[in-house]
Amino acid sequence: MSLRKTFATALRVLQQLSHDRRTLALIMVVPSFLLIILKYVYDGQPQVFNQVAPMILGIFPLTIMFIITSIATLRERSIGTLDRLMTYPISKLDFIFGYAIAFAILAFLQAVIATAVVLGLLGVTVMGGTIAVIIGVVASALLGTALGLFMSAFATSEFQAVQFMPAFILPQLLVCGLFVARDQMAPVLQWFADVMPLTYSVDAMKQVTMNATWTGELTKDLLIVGAYGAVALLLASLTIRRTE
Amino acid sequence: MTVVIRVKNVSVMFGDRFVALDDVSLELAAGQVIGLIGPSGAGKTTLIRAIVGRQKIAKGTIEVLGLPAGAAELRARMSYMTQENSIYPDLTVRQCLRYFATMYGVKRADMKQQICDLVDMVDMQPQTDQLISSLSGGQKQRVSLAAALIAKPELMVLDEPTVGLDPVLREQIWDLFRKLTKQGTSLIISSHVMDEAERCDSLVLVRDGKVLAQGTPAELRERTHTKSVEESFLKLVRSAA
Numbered sequence: 137m138s139l140r141k142t143f144a145t146a147l148r149v150l151q152q153l154s155h156d157r158r159t160l161a162l163i164m165v166v167p168s169f170l171l172i173i174l175k176y177v178y179d180g181q182p183q184v185f186n187q188v189a190p191m192i193l194g195i196f197p198l199t200i201m202f203i204i205t206s207i208a209t210l211r212e213r214s215i216g217t218l219d220r221l222m223t224y225p226i227s228k229l230d231f232i233f234g235y236a237i238a239f240a241i242l243a244f245l246q247a248v249i250a251t252a253v254v255l256g257l258l259g260v261t262v263m264g265g266t267i268a269v270i271i272g273v274v275a276s277a278l279l280g281t282a283l284g285l286f287m288s289a290f291a292t293s294e295f296q297a298v299q300f301m302p303a304f305i306l307p308q309l310l311v312c313g314l315f316v317a318r319d320q321m322a323p324v325l326q327w328f329a330d331v332m333p334l335t336y337s338v339d340a341m342k343q344v345t346m347n348a349t350w351t352g353e354l355t356k357d358l359l360i361v362g363a364y365g366a367v368a369l370l371l372a373s374l375t376i377r378r379t380e
Numbered sequence: 381m382t383v384v385i386r387v388k389n390v391s392v393m394f395g396d397r398f399v400a401l402d403d404v405s406l407e408l409a410a411g412q413v414i415g416l417i418g419p420s421g422a423g424k425t426t427l428i429r430a431i432v433g434r435q436k437i438a439k440g441t442i443e444v445l446g447l448p449a450g451a452a453e454l455r456a457r458m459s460y461m462t463q464e465n466s467i468y469p470d471l472t473v474r475q476c477l478r479y480f481a482t483m484y485g486v487k488r489a490d491m492k493q494q495i496c497d498l499v500d501m502v503d504m505q506p507q508t509d510q511l512i513s514s515l516s517g518g519q520k521q522r523v524s525l526a527a528a529l530i531a532k533p534e535l536m537v538l539d540e541p542t543v544g545l546d547p548v549l550r551e552q553i554w555d556l557f558r559k560l561t562k563q564g565t566s567l568i569i570s571s572h573v574m575d576e577a578e579r580c581d582s583l584v585l586v587r588d589g590k591v592l593a594q595g596t597p598a599e600l601r602e603r604t605h606t607k608s609v610e611e612s613f614l615k616l617v618r619s620a621a
Binding site: 140141144145147148151152153155156215216217219220221222223224225226230378379380 | 429432433434435436450452455456458459460461462463464465466467468469470471475479480482483484485511527
């Protein structure tokens with residue numbers, strides 16, 4: 137692996153996006169826009185919004201990063217650039233980590249904007265403080281990037297890649313504890329929730345909302361999210377083959 | 381003769397049934413433009429992908445520059461241009477070439493000169509800072525070719541490099557190929573256009589995953605008593621049937 141080649145890949149991905157202003161704008165604006173709508177959905181129940189908003193704050197960036205990353209890597213396969221790069225003197229990790237770094241930077245900006253909107257504009261209060269919220273949001277956005285890199289290997293068309301979101305992310309969303317507390321779900325779904333990464337990123341946001349101090353539970357959640365992300369990145373590099 | 385590529389009894393299967401390459405054996409000389417010629421679906425791209433190490437082979441061996449195809453040491457000594465343009469439409473020509481050059485291992489200090497030389501070689505100086513998506517088909521093709529020229533590799537493997545180019549451009553590209561072989565570079569190009577074949581130093585005629593014939597254009601014409609490679613190809617196909 138070479139740092140120079142990894143950063144060159146990250147820079148290249150960002151340069152590509154810099155020529156696509158509309159996509160950049162959507163990345164930065166969409167999560168905040170949705171949260172603003174949600175605020176007025178819960179117009180009559182501000183306390184509920186206060187509980188739900190931080191959790192949603194972790195889910196939107198994950199979902200958006202998942203879709204963008206899987207489409208971006210799928211495109212790289214279909215236009216043949218991955219084909220060319222795989223004959224180059226590079227490590228597959230230069231490619232994977234390059235993507236991860238580029239999207240991490242975007243995820244960070246997105247998280248900062250969305251957090252500012254939720255905590256500032258929408259007046260949501262969290263016990264754990266702004267920094268902890270941003271850490272939680274960036275972690276979940278990174279998880280989305282890693283999962284997107286991995287899942288894109290299983291899509292052979294853009295139509296398939298787009299549908300991985302409802303097929304792969306939505307089930308996790310349904311059981312993560314946002315709609316119904318996890319211990320009230322059917323046991324099978326509880327087990328399912330226990331092994332799914334989104335559960336832990338949502339749980340981390342819940343910890344941040346409810347506790348004024350950094351809890352052991354929060355550390356555990358973030359470690360699990362990080363571990364899932366790391367495993368997904370490694371699996372993603374296995375799905376890219378030198379020889380097909 | 382120095383051999384740049386040695387293919388021995390190579391077969392490639394797609395799935396369990398379809399035989400994409402059927403017991404192909406070849407010895408290709410260094411410092412030449414070698415044309416893989418045949419209709420689409422003949423197996424040219426499969427052979428090319430096997431040579432650059434991207435295609436798994438079911439049987440046989442391929443040696444490239446004395447090393448097994450796909451060996452890591454080969455990656456900095458050869459280049460591969462795919463049939464699609466395989467460049468980033470949402471980058472400028474300069475950004476794209478700089479990225480590929482960095483990934484190929486060109487040093488920072490040499491980068492400026494390298495990019496200059498590349499756009500010069502494919503005659504794209506005026507478009508250097510244009511977005512690739514705004515270029516014409518032929519211009520994109522030349523950017524893709526420029527990427528294959530990075531750091532002067534010993535062997536260039538180009539899948540249909542001149543398809544869709546106008547005659548003037550094609551002439552320029554062939555001048556470039558000639559210049560490269562004079563400097564000792566070996567080029568493997570594929571084409572389904574027969575008049576392209578006449579310009580190659582040596583030809584491999586491919587059909588249905590098999591090698592029909594191999595030799596210089598003159599040798600092939602002589603052997604089949606025909607006036608063009610196209611006619612000799614047709615004659616060979618008929619006699620094989």
